[in-house]
Amino acid sequence: MIPVDAFDLKMLAALQNDGRLTNQQLADAVGLSASQCSRRRMRLEEEKVISGYHADLSSDALGFNVIAFIQVTLATHSPDNAKKFRTLVQRVDEVQEAYSLTGDADYVLKAVLRDLKGLSDLVNNVLMPHQSVAHVRSSIVLDRLKETSRLPLKSALA
Amino acid sequence: MIPVDAFDLKMLAALQNDGRLTNQQLADAVGLSASQCSRRRMRLEEEKVISGYHADLSSDALGFNVIAFIQVTLATHSPDNAKKFRTLVQRVDEVQEAYSLTGDADYVLKAVLRDLKGLSDLVNNVLMPHQSVAHVRSSIVLDRLKETSRLPLKSALA
DNA sequence: TTTGCGACGCAAGGTGCATGCAAATTCGGA
DNA sequence: TCCGAATTTGCATGCACCTTGCGTCGCAAA
Incomplete structure (x- = not known):
């Protein structure tokens, strides 16, 4: 490599x-x-x-007080639908991360918002109304124990 | 402010x-x-x-092929136990993010690993044996739709 | 209007960056 | 083991960039 x-x-x-x-x-x-x-x-x-x-900007200092994980289930699993959802996620700046996972839900999103109204807006006015989405369940972050993007390089000799 | x-x-x-x-x-x-x-x-x-x-390093280029979300339930909710778990999470480099959430599990971790064996090691040899941990459930990332740490500044005038 | 304060652009001295070059090192084959 | 080619290294240099001092400008309060 x-x-x-x-x-x-x-x-x-x-x-x-x-x-x-x-x-x-x-x-x-x-x-x-x-x-x-x-x-x-x-x-x-x-x-x-x-x-x-x-x-790396401080979300606290800039007034982003709510972080949420949002589990999304798609309406259908058609490639077309998946693509539409992908585009949606890419477009929405509040969504920082988006993954498809093994397990219950189809996707998990991590979103950063100014307040709970922001989360409500995102869920009810952006995600839910979108044709590709069937079901949404969100969990609010109560405490951030750790938040980094460092890779554990100590284990890496390619 | x-x-x-x-x-x-x-x-x-x-x-x-x-x-x-x-x-x-x-x-x-x-x-x-x-x-x-x-x-x-x-x-x-x-x-x-x-x-x-x-x-920002490429996990792909450096051979980190597995990303997982791990939901953790603590053995007890005592402050002492929470602190022990906190310390554990801080020490383990493979864990990039750790949050306590509303909803089912007590904590969600995001971990980066070289392969599935790495995940297995983390879950079975690090998390499970730790005295603070009662239950662990992991989901593997199948696809990364989006992964950024940018804050949506367009909405921010403090 | 005047005064004081903060923010601005300019200029200069110091610092860091990238590339050419020659020495040193590594590696494979005889 | 030895030798030559290719790669990697440190050094020197010209250029770009950073930071700080300084004078100016605009605004707000007196």
Whole structure:
């Protein structure tokens, strides 16, 4: 597959923690020169091992007070219907994540909203009325114990 | 609360998309000078509206082929037990997200693993044997329709 | 109107980045 | 074991970028 050695892994781990690390800081962290870090980083970006860099914003500070998981059952399992639902999900910014899962429901969505009215709007005015959707059940997040997107790289040597 | 004006929102939106934007690029995007972008960005970081920057790594490219949602029921609801579970979750790198929810289960975890054996290990050798845990039910992700951490800022003027 | 304060753009000095280059290292075949 | 080719590395350099000081502008209160 894509060549990723121990240096790359250290760099990836460091960049997962701080995406604005200087090549020099990276160099100090992994034990290479800055120029090498620059080259390797460009390669990793080129190969899409690093798919992007993002600022992490505080949902609390910005007034997003409600997070919800929404289990969705489709009206039919036709490919056409699935595609319509997919497009819907892509379009709605409040939906951060969407997965199809084994188990009871067809899909699970994670949504971020300003308040409970926002959730109500999403469920009752966006999801429920959509032709592809049959049934919706939402659970509100009471407490966030952990929330990261870091991969457990310690176990990874490709 | 924290003062965030239209310029700030534009900057935040831009930095959500690309966390390595230059102050000058930011300036072009929002219609300010680079120096002002620098100052405002520092302020937003200071105030923790921007909580950090992270490289986004491709789980596929790095061989993490299994994502699972794990519903956990605690043995008892004592504060002591909850704290033990909290610590466990924090320690296990494979668990990316953990929430307590309204509804059936006490907690939902999102875990990233190399393969099904990894999931099995996590469930049977880490979660199940832990004294705080009574019951575990896991669902495997079949398809990822959407996966982002962007906040829907269009609705946000604090 | 005047005064004070905050936000602005500009300019300059310092810092970081990317590429050329030569030395060092690795690897396979004889 | 030895040698040569290919890859990887560190260093140097020219260029872009970042940050801070400074003077200006606009607005709000007196």
